[in-house]
Amino acid sequence: QVQLVESGGGLVQAGGSLRLSCAASGRTFSDYDMGWFRQAPGKEREFVAAITWSGSSTYYADSVKGRFTTSRDNAKNTVYLQMNSLKPEDTAVYYCAARTYAGSYRRLSNYAYWGQGTQVTVSS
Numbered sequence: 001q002v003q004l005v006e007s008g009g010g011l012v013q014a015g016g017s018l019r020l021s022c023a024a025s026g027r028t029f030s031d032y033d034m035g036w037f038r039q040a041p042g043k044e045r046e047f048v049a050a051i052t053w054s055g056s057s058t059y060y061a062d063s064v065k066g067r068f069t070t071s072r073d074n075a076k077n078t079v080y081l082q083m084n085s086l087k088p089e090d091t092a093v094y095y096c097a098a099r100t101y102a103g104s105y106r107r108l109s110n111y112a113y114w115g116q117g118t119q120v121t122v123s124s
Contacts, residue, residue, distance in 0.1 A: 001026045001027060001113070002024055002025070002026045002027050002029070002032065002098045002113040003024065003025045003026050003113075004022055004023070004024055004096050004097070004098065004113055004114065004115035005022065005023050005115055005116070006020060006021065006022045006094065006095065006096050006115045006116065006117060006118040007020070007021050007022075007023070007118060008020040008021050008118060009094060009118030009119045009120045010119075010120070010121070011121045011122075011123065012086055012120075012121070012122055012123070013122070013123050014086060014087055014088055014122055014123065014124050015085060015086065016086050016122070017082070017083060017084045017085075017086065018083045018086065018120060019080060019081070019082050019083070020036070020080065020081040020083065020094055020096075020118060020120075021078055021079075021080055022034070022036075022078065022079045022080070022081075022096030022115055023076075023077060023078050024077045024078070024079070024098070025077065029074055029077040030053055030054075030074040031053060032053055032098040032099055032100070032113075033050060033051065033052050033053050033098075033099040033105065034050065034051050034070075034072060034079040034096060034097070034098060034099065035047065035048075035049070035050040035051075035096070035097045035098075035099055035105060035111055036048040036049045036050070036070060036079075036081050036094060036095070036096055036097075037094070037095045037096075037097060037108065037111075038090075038092035038093065038094045038095070038120075039092055039093050039095070039117075040089075040091060040092040040093075043092075045095070045108060046061065047061050047105070047106040047107075047108075048060070048061055048064055048068065048081070048094070049061070049064065049068055049069075049070040049081060050070070050099070050105035050106075051070045051071065051072055051079060053074075055071065055072050055074070058070055058071075059105045059106075061106075063089075064083075064090075067083065067084050067085045067086075068081060068082065068083050068084070069081075069082045069084075070082075079096055081094070081096075083120070086120075086122045087122060088122045088123065088124045089122075090120060090122050091120060091121050091122050092119075092120060093117040093118065093119050093120075094117060094118050094119075094120050095114055095115055095116075095117045096114075096115045097111035097113060097114045097115070098111060098112065098113040099111050100112035100113065
């Protein structure tokens with residue numbers, strides 16, 4: 001079991017930045033690739049970014065590529081999502097998740113452990 005807690009969400013103006021954190025506890029954090037997903041009102045949860053267990057590789061949705069960066073600190077059991085140049089369409093609840101099954105980093109069903117989410121609201 002892995003417990004995940006996101007933080008860092010809030011209200012920001014378009015063009016601004018936020019840094020989300022996801023703190024893990026339980027099983028060895030460095031055993032897991034980690035993903036970030038988001039869900040806007042009335043929409044399905046979608047992939048945002050992922051990072052491999054070592055941090056050597058990262059993956060991004062086209063909609064955030066060049067604006068968002070994910071990183072991790074295995075010594076602190078924490079994964080981060082730096083969000084720059086935020087747009088109103090980035091407004092959503094953001095979730096971190098631990099990947100437990102092989103396959104696409106973009107597939108929700110490959111992640112068994114999820115945080116409770118943190119709200120990000122971008123005003124125009």
